[in-house]
Amino acid sequence: MGLPSDQVAWHSHAMRRLLLSSLLCLWAAAAPAAEVTGAYSKFDPEKDCRLIEKGDQYVYAGTWACKGVGGVDIIVSESDDRGSAAFGKGKDAMKHCAMRKTFHPFNTPLSPVEWRIRNGKPFAAIERWSVSNPEGDGHSTWLVITAIKQGESCHAHYVAGSYPNANAVAREEADALAPDFDCMTDTPTVDSKIGPPPIDLISCMEMEKE
Structure with a gap:
């Protein structure tokens, strides 16, 4: 039937x-997964960036918002000859974990920034920093990979400027680590043949406890 x-x-x-x-x-x-592309943004706080917080008469030079990509700005700050850099929108990005991190010796975040982009949205930024040698003259360089999240940005990985193929390694680590990096609980990692970078290798949650 x-x-x-x-x-x-x-x-x-x-x-x-x-x-x-x-x-x-x-x-x-x-x-296939969406292709990752790259782009560069040059910036100069004294020429093409917007001052979002004035400095003082002591050691704080101020904070600037510089044009980035995909609606994400480069936020740079300087205090006591040490820089900070975050990636977000204006004053909101001043609260990011990345803004509270800097190398211990005198340092400067350098232009340009290299962005790692998927589906038109940046998920990581790679920036070279010049870091003074506290034990003598000269300086070293470090590539800082910053993970970019909704309402947050944080350091995810460091590559010594002297590391073999440092730029290519930084891109590989940015693409592998940044998308799933948890800013609150994950600890930044390092590629270096000269020892660890002179910066606290701790999570954002650990920073808040200090």
Whole structure:
């Protein structure tokens, strides 16, 4: 005895939906991940950035918002000859974890910034910093990979400027680490042959406890 015609129709329709759903799942699994692209942004606080907080007469020079990409600005600050850099929107980014981190010796975040972008949105920034040698003359450089999140940015990885193929390594680490990096609980990592960078290798949560 066959199924009633209405049940046959429903059964046929359900099978088609099941088949279509299976094909879509297979297509999604086979589809490649969105391509990561790169872009560069130059900045000069004295020429093309907007002052968002004035300095004082002592050691704080001020904080500036510089144009970035994808609606994300470069926020740079200087105090006591030490820089800070975060990635977000105006004064809101001054609250980011990245803004509270800097190298212990005198230092300067350098232009340009290299952005790592997926689907038109930057998820990481790579910036070279010049860091003074506290034991003598000269300086070293470090590439800082900053993870960019919704309403937050934080240091995720450091690459010594002297490390072999430092720029390529920084891009690889940015693409691998930044998307899933948890700013509150994850600790930044390092690629270096000259020892650790002169900066606190702690999570944002640990910073808040200090």
